[in-house]
Amino acid sequence: MLSKSDLADVAIAPAEVIAAVEAAYLGHAADPSGNPRKLNITAGPSxxxxxxxxxxxxxxxxxxxxNNGTGEKLYYTTLGLYDEESGxxxxxxxxxxxxxxxxxxASAILARELAPPDTKTVLVVGTGAQGRAALPFLLTTLPQVERIMLFGSHPEGIAAVKGELRQHHPDREIEVLDDLGRACEADVVLAVAGPGTPAQIRAEQIREGALAVLVGYGVAPDVLWSADRLVATSAEQMALTGQDFAHPGTGLRLPDAELPEILAGRAQGRTGSRQRIFAYNSGMVVTDVAVGAILARAAIAQGRGKEVELWS
Incomplete structure (x- = not known):
């Protein structure tokens, strides 16, 4: 049994996580049966x-x-990990x-594959857990980035994003934006804000040739509607979780390509330098399994957690 505190400070480099996630995507491209569609149950606000x-x-x-119905968001998630051969x-x-x-x-891999070739400026919208983790990963796949912009509404979150970046890149600085009028300067926009964000970048604020990656909130649906190309980590998962980006007249747009197929060389991502591309980053459990295996191995090797005899 590995608790939240057991895993909180297990050291793992962004490059190692990226390699594990990419390998999981390539495995999925070779055999999609390893990641069947998720099941969901909705009951009131949960x-x-x-x-x-x-x-x-x-x-x-x-x-x-x-559960969002208590005034405070409740979120619990677990992973049970099994040896494939022995069970x-x-x-x-x-x-x-x-x-x-x-x-x-996953966002960093999407950026590597889809960002314009001369990318120099990135904008991160949101300073929650995903906003804090975003930049070390983005700079791993886009080391040529020269300018980093950040929009957030919580001072402690902004400080946390800066602190996380400092641990990995102590020489890099962040420009904090007071408003999103300068979003049009970004080659890559990463929308990772929470549902209560005031941020809402619209299509006309996305520059020609730019990439917008959606993880949480921070961009308006018309950014997807007007994009020259749409790429998803999984079309099936997007159909389940992306309905808030459906067009009122035509419904939810189908992706032009999926990331695993791009990585496998069977689909194209960007096909022109001036294309505006929208990338929908939805979770795929094979990537959870891949990263979970790394964390579990490391934590167990360090003597963390509690060993439980299930069938003794």
Missing amino acids: ISYAMLGQTNGFVGFKTSYT LPVALMDCGRIGALRTPA
Whole structure:
């Protein structure tokens, strides 16, 4: 059993997470059966998900529960990890940090594949958990970036984003924006804000050739509607979780390509330097399993967690 505190400070470099997530995507491209569609149950203000995935010698079963009806958001998520060959359980672990690592890794891979070739400026919208993790991952896949802009409404969140970046890139500085009027200067916009954000970048604020990556909130639906190309980590997952970006007249747009297919060389991402591209980053459980396996191995090797005999 590996708790949230057991996993909180297990050291893992962004490059290692990116490599694990990319390998999981390539495995999915080779055999999509390892990541079946998630199940969901909605009851009043709560929604629960169950996801099963297999990759790189492990099978994972992930659950999550969210409730927004109490005035304070409640969110719980776990990952059960099993050895693929023996079927024996390896760990039951809190999945919070796993999601906080695999999501910015996926965004960084999307940016590497889809950003304009002369990318110099990035804008991160949001300073929550995903906003804090975003920049070390983005700079791993886009080391040529010279200018970093940040929009957030919470001073403590802004300070946390700066602190996280300082740990990995002590020489880099962040420009904090008071408003989003300068969003048009960004080559890459990463929208990772929470549902209560005042940020709402509109289509006319996305410059020609730019990439907008959606993880949470921070861009308006018309950014997707007007994009020259739409790329998703998973079209199936986008159909389930992306309905708030459906056009009132034509419904939810189908992606032009999926990231695993791009990585496998079977689909194209960017096909022109002047294209505005919208990327929809939805979670795929195979990436949770891949990152969870790394964290579990490291934590167990360090003697963390509590060993449980299930069948003694």
